[in-house]
Amino acid sequence: MADIADADAAWDRQSIRSLFDPATGLLDRRIYEDEDIYQRELERIFARGWNFMCHESQISNPGDYFINYIGEDQVIVVRDTNGQVNVLLNTCRHRGNALCRAEQGNTKSFVCSYHGWNYGLNGDLIGVPGIKNYYRDDFDKKQWGLAKAAQVDSYLGFYFATLDADAPSLHDFLGDTGRTGLGMVASQGDIVVLEGIQKNVIDCNWKIAVDNLFDWYHVMYSHASAGSSGFLNLSEILHPNNQLVMLGDYGHAISGPGIPKEMQDQIDLMSDEERAELSKTLPIRLRPRMAKELMGSTGVRSMGHPNIFPNLWVTIGGMQICLRLPRGPHATELWWFTVVPKDMPPEGRQQVLRTAVHLFGPAGLLEQDDGENWSQSTRASRGVASRKLGHTLQMGLGHDHVSTDPNGQTGIDTCINEHGQRWFYRSWTEWLAAESWADLSATRSMPPKEIV
Amino acid sequence: MADIADADAAWDRQSIRSLFDPATGLLDRRIYEDEDIYQRELERIFARGWNFMCHESQISNPGDYFINYIGEDQVIVVRDTNGQVNVLLNTCRHRGNALCRAEQGNTKSFVCSYHGWNYGLNGDLIGVPGIKNYYRDDFDKKQWGLAKAAQVDSYLGFYFATLDADAPSLHDFLGDTGRTGLGMVASQGDIVVLEGIQKNVIDCNWKIAVDNLFDWYHVMYSHASAGSSGFLNLSEILHPNNQLVMLGDYGHAISGPGIPKEMQDQIDLMSDEERAELSKTLPIRLRPRMAKELMGSTGVRSMGHPNIFPNLWVTIGGMQICLRLPRGPHATELWWFTVVPKDMPPEGRQQVLRTAVHLFGPAGLLEQDDGENWSQSTRASRGVASRKLGHTLQMGLGHDHVSTDPNGQTGIDTCINEHGQRWFYRSWTEWLAAESWADLSATRSMPPKEIV
Amino acid sequence: MADIADADAAWDRQSIRSLFDPATGLLDRRIYEDEDIYQRELERIFARGWNFMCHESQISNPGDYFINYIGEDQVIVVRDTNGQVNVLLNTCRHRGNALCRAEQGNTKSFVCSYHGWNYGLNGDLIGVPGIKNYYRDDFDKKQWGLAKAAQVDSYLGFYFATLDADAPSLHDFLGDTGRTGLGMVASQGDIVVLEGIQKNVIDCNWKIAVDNLFDWYHVMYSHASAGSSGFLNLSEILHPNNQLVMLGDYGHAISGPGIPKEMQDQIDLMSDEERAELSKTLPIRLRPRMAKELMGSTGVRSMGHPNIFPNLWVTIGGMQICLRLPRGPHATELWWFTVVPKDMPPEGRQQVLRTAVHLFGPAGLLEQDDGENWSQSTRASRGVASRKLGHTLQMGLGHDHVSTDPNGQTGIDTCINEHGQRWFYRSWTEWLAAESWADLSATRSMPPKEIV
Amino acid sequence: MEALKAKDNGLTAAKLNPGERMLIQHEAEHFLYEEAALLDARRYRDWLALIAEDMHYWMPIRRTVTQSDIDKEFTKIGDMSFFDDTREILEMRVKKLEAGSAWSEDPPSRSRHFVTNVRILDVAGDEITAESSFYLYRTRLNTEVDVWTGRRIDGLRRSGESFLLFKRHMFLDQTLIRSTNMSTLF
Amino acid sequence: MEALKAKDNGLTAAKLNPGERMLIQHEAEHFLYEEAALLDARRYRDWLALIAEDMHYWMPIRRTVTQSDIDKEFTKIGDMSFFDDTREILEMRVKKLEAGSAWSEDPPSRSRHFVTNVRILDVAGDEITAESSFYLYRTRLNTEVDVWTGRRIDGLRRSGESFLLFKRHMFLDQTLIRSTNMSTLF
């Protein structure tokens, strides 16, 4: 009540829109520290949008559950005995206690530890101790099932949920760009998520963590020591002058190294066996033929980072995905999921583990260096003078062309740039300013088609 | 200023009243997390109401003091040389330093550690270093005594204080129900509080801790393992179908197992010796004859839990009392006071200690299990979606009759129910909505007399 | 936005002015706990005023830098290759990362650890990786230098900075009283700051720490045990009936023991050698002849504590200076700088260290006792009843005369008093109520010239 | 080895020769570390096997008092306390943990008992009195952290090649317990 | 000295005589304290000299699970983990720290490795398996503090007059890591 009332007073559509200027790339720093903006993000971005829940392999059996969040609302993602996946708010309808306290598990039903109410795997309230004696049969269990996400759906095995019944379908929400991003994971084959989700907290605003995934500019400098360590050769993976950016509806985007079109044309001619053979001599693995269906003829050229708006990063060619959960304006939880093809031979799996453990995550040779930059940037946003200094996201602005391939997929072939960040913040202002899905649908910008 | 101004804007009488609907038992969850509501509670409930300070046995000698709180305002409860008990805000009138930092003690006067101002046990400012030289005798000590509670009074040895001069007398504030609750303690005889107040902090809203004392529904499920431990037999003490509820003016209530009227009639015929003899074979001790005077003919039948509104719980048949002190919307301090009759023989006292130490308190076999439920319920109230899910307090609503005994005392004989919780939250909205004692007196609901 | 908008609504000029009543010495306690007042302090006092940065000896070589704060905004104080001292906001103009994370050091330039932008010692942006390739030469480095303090200046080697271009010159801001205060340090000779700034955090409002420096009333009581320890003789340094107070424009003040005018007249006749000789028999060191130029004929008599408004305390006759940095309404960082004359012989220096280490700082025999009083006073300001109890600053009010010496310098010869505190809080309300420097200049009170 | 008497809270009055003392110290530390490891591994039944029949497991309440009231800092035996357990009560605590319905310990807490500064205060026949400093770290769920520190007086009695614990008196440093509960054994 | 077997997580099954055990305990503690001191002094190269070629430096991920899932509390070898390092990887970590561009460690963190409750679990030939409790305190810049606690299983192999470390398995108490990074060696 009070919080959102205040927020409404302080931040009207105009003032929200002015937080980022797409014409100059100037970004208002208060977006990283204002408490009202944060509350509005929870309402208008997280509760409204489609949030990544888990991969189907994590809850393959009836009763398997995985705890996740929609913003700061905790949810249970559970497969019921019909095989359907339900997303339930983890709060008992009686007096609000949490049903599940473990991070994952398997159960027949959800029994509340306070008074023993029992909910089915689909959220239905199936048992109320004393309903006959104490409630005198005057209690309608049907009305008191667990609150369910308004929509749950999956694409390529990745489950998402939204609390907003007016949201478009997952397919439409993802659009071409979001689907391409998830396709990057699926193009590795029939995949499973490995046991062990790394989770850690960084003292930074969630958006700073998110926009960093588009940021290939920081790699050479921030991560110089990862190169010095001998673990990886940064220049082999960076390709600063072969960058491919894809900007998608609703704020999704993909950015990073791209395979030049001519080279891809040659790859397209190769069989999967030839690709596998050639990959042995390259720092990256070439995708199999079927990838093109999943990613499109432009998307398949991307060796970069998709972000499913708002907070799901697909990384290392689809080997890991990283979710960024908001924890107040000044903290973010990072969750790392690692995937392997089901049929990957042990050595391949060993190689994936080696990369995943040693590159990313809080102890990763690369990732170690990111957190403090993000946290220092967030922290300085609180100073009354410092927070008046807008960020600049001007790199490449106005210098690039969007091409549309014969299949209608768009991409920007360029060098290192800040297109992804600009698109992310532009979309963010539109989500935040919109009063409903109808409003968002009507007022959002469409991905650029020409100059960008 | 700012806080209460904001609060006024956000929460008017109507919006406060709508936080709990007595007709359906629906409770708005924001009452557990809204900062403005919390500030208002401090002003309109704690500063306005009568707050439990301590038992006379804790400050039996002149100069004995005990530190307590009225909401978050720290107070000194002290017996002066006239034997009068004073309640003084623990903040020096000069520059605000705390006078007492110990939890309890004995002193001749209160000397401030900052500049040495000296206050008498009644709060009078009796010494100001340099009043003649530095103040040039131009300082009126009489105006700068410690701020005193507007009213201090005791009932059956229990001291209470209010900061509001317009509050009714303690006797009237307690009303029949409050007096019955304290009578439950006093009916054990001439009692003293044992050395050692257990104090711990639970990450929950104070009201969740309070309403739990009326909640006999949770016992079988929440505390199942206390039964399994072999320490106590839950069913022997629960009597789910013999519950007695008493709802009192200003929000006091008593709820829990009750001795059926017919059984009490038989007990009434017994001498104290016969009662003592019979008690040996029962899981409870029968009260002596004099209890009826203290508790009334209905009240004497209660083996349940009184709550003196807002936050004083009388438990285990009066053997312990537990104060719940608000510490922001998300934390509560619990203070456990243990009482024994002065003349109790060592074995009896040993038995009281055994029960008090092993049942309640943070390490108690029973109490261990409560805190996490409360804290999880409070925590989920912060989620933007979860906090929109009202709690249901519907159990027994509309199904019970209030009986009035020949002496005019009312009670509800029923099974396990949520009458106490409903009455507590209904009263809470009325206290919170009222602008003054006059307003509260005029607008509060009277305890129901018929259907409930 | 939201914060200052709220603040404007809640606190208008009139309500701010009424927080302290100079006619009665009554001080509203909410100034120690209100979040909106705190935000306003950062904007209207710290960002607007001249803040102490460091002494020239701390950054004597080109590239030497020292990190300090203007309120909560972190700044780099650095000497460039031209010898000029620059004060730069420590936040990269690209994405806001902190440039310096060490407390001090020496550098050729400031390279950001995020993307490697490189700034010169004067704040100019001199290197942007990829400006040609990635930015396509379309980026104006000149516009993206580090934000600089609007004005930087020094007096007697002490560097100050303000973020407000409209601020008067440092000389005018200091006025006679501020200059006298710094003169107290400089009168020891050509001084340097010793290696090692003690820094600690006290849970108190910054103003409580500041006003304490004028408070010679607390010494005998608060610090009694420092006397008992045998380390110092309090009465030898206190001189309760020979106090000298100087109140300066913009809120500066000096208060504490003073050398009576007649005694000073005799000292004035002595040579520096005679003064040094006599000092050996005194608990204090007499100042050299040149001190009179720096401190004026009244100022030179002060053995008390100057405060450069808002937060720079000069202490122990100029041997240490202590900066009090606000960290929210309830916390303050204390930074202790210790100075010695460059040419001081080892024994003298040893003596300074002995005093500085053992008297002040968190482990000091004297200073140990202050923090808890301040923190308790701050804490009680949060109680809804306690915070309504104003502080009294009435000591000596209306009883003293301001004298003006032949050179126009004013002083109050009196006993222990609260003149300094009153002047500090009166000025504080004026700073806080003013909308700009022009407003402050027009509306501020001039130091009293007659009765005080 | 002869009986030695020491004050409960201070320097060992009597002297063992350092070599003798070193061995006893090692044995006591070895036992206390193994005992702590059982608790941290949640092997409560195995832990109970180390507890003597006459165990007194006691944690008085500490109060913030002035210097002049320092003798009232801890409550005494016969006053209220946080723990005042016999072996029978400890077994009930274990049964509770084993019940499958001790919700406050399901998911189970994760504890770490840091036992340091072990000092042999007294050796009397087959009984050793040892003082130590304890730092008990507990974390629950994903964000809950509790820390309890203090002084412990343990009574160890030789039994076969090991010891039985017949006394554990725990003197906390905290007065207000800043924890939801104390469902962990110390 | 003969080979002795013990369960990884519990009471030492086999018995050394206390005097023998005391000496081995002392040697192991001495080594572990010196090793910790090298890390706290940031003498990473000297620390590497104590690491055996076949080192396995492993920290699984701990999860908040129910009692019934307690065997899934830690991830297993072959699952994801926080550290799963060979000596080669550890050397890369050291090279990174030495690179002059490891920004997350410049200014360098300040760490303190508290190693307590050391227990000799196993002695087999020239190899010793020791369990200990660790409390790793790290502070960075002026206000950052991280605390990691847990149980450590170390494998020590005699080498000249000292040991080489060939195994370090670290079982954290925390599930969610409340730290910006883990740029510190455990």
Added chain:
Amino acid sequence: MEALKAKDNGLTAAKLNPGERMLIQHEAEHFLYEEAALLDARRYRDWLALIAEDMHYWMPIRRTVTQSDIDKEFTKIGDMSFFDDTREILEMRVKKLEAGSAWSEDPPSRSRHFVTNVRILDVAGDEITAESSFYLYRTRLNTEVDVWTGRRIDGLRRSGESFLLFKRHMFLDQTLIRSTNMSTLF
């Protein structure tokens, strides 16, 4: 026993045979634990009796500095510090605590000195240099908590059957002291 030299901050350069070293280690630990217990029991006068006339009790100021400035991390002797005390000053600190008017210690704080990772750095005649890690936990009133951690170099000189402490150099891990005061002895 011969004189041995070791670097102040690192591996013991010279070697004692492990058995010898074990006994010295035990004696040093025994002394340091007793000394810590006296402080935690607030027996300040008894503590003073363990302090040599030539005591140097010193805690420099630590600074957050870059790698390249790492030699400036701690202030040096002759710079400012937090403690730079002779026995005379320590006695003044004790007198202050005994004065009955040391308000910051009335009600008295509750401290716990965890001394771990003790290493004998040097044995020279009747003097032993020992390094240890310290974790000093202090709590005051009902909610105040302070933690100071770091490295300590202690100089112990044999005196009768015990030791006197003639040197205590304390190297904190913290740079900004997040405490109202340091009224506790380390």
